[in-house]
Amino acid sequence: MLERLNQAMEHIERHLDQPVDVVELARIAVTSEYHFRRLFSALAGIPLSEYVRRRRLTVAGAEVLAGEESLLDIAVRWGYGSNEAFARAFRAVHGIGPSEARRTRAALRAQPRMSFRLVVEGNTSMRYRIVEKDEFRLVGRKARVPLVHEGMNPAIVAFVRGIDQETVRRMEALSDQEPRGIVNVSDDLAGSRAEGTELDYWHGVVTGADAPEDMASLPVAAGAWAVFDSSGEFPQTLQYLWRDVFTQWFPSNPYQTRPGPEISKVRVSADGRQADAELWIPVQRA
Known part of the structure; x- marks a missing residue:
């Protein structure tokens, strides 16, 4: 690759x-x-x-x-x-x-020619599995937010805090398949993925049920998903997992992304410092 x-x-x-x-x-x-x-x-x-x-x-x-x-x-x-x-x-x-x-004769800035090479760092391996899913729906609340590569995203934090607990409980009751429970979803990202570009952020569930009138719904086509998991400091563990999937896993595996939302499920420790993260990326054989 x-x-x-x-x-x-x-x-x-x-x-x-x-x-x-x-x-x-x-x-x-x-x-x-x-x-x-x-x-x-x-x-x-x-x-x-x-x-x-x-x-x-x-x-x-x-x-x-x-x-x-x-x-x-x-x-x-x-x-x-x-x-x-x-x-x-x-x-x-x-x-x-x-x-x-x-x-x-001023000094100018230069963009060097770029090439890619594999650099092996550390001795950890990435855990992943391939899951085939039928068509399903994302149901929940969504907002248009800027992309933040590292650290907490203030727009997402404010959006999630604005969702009342009764709405969250009603969302959770609709969850009927993997990944279960409340998930965080990124959709309609700019192709560049540059810092500050906008995306649709969803706070909701994966389900086969219809959406209540006060919630949004996104139909998702059937297909394969690469599922990755990682544990570490929050929120870096998820952000680094996202980075490593695209910079390490894809270049060395016979898969490519296909159009679709990117789904993450994060379980944060009681003190808010550690997290277990699971990332679902829509893929197809290259």
């Missing part, structure tokens, strides 16, 4: 001055466009579009300093229709405009 991802990275470099063809990149990596975008963001830490933008402006920066071509020629080559558009993008990456950079 990593070898195919690196072949896709080489393709990006060979066609850096052309529009990004994600369909072709996914074909090279032998995966879906959907999975390629998510896997790249998880491994690289930035969205694919942002990486390509930085790489283009890194090469453009070298051409600006070389002084052999007009700024407009450089701008057009790298996909900008005017000097003004090029200058705005250039300044966003380098902190200085191209004209000033050329005149003063």
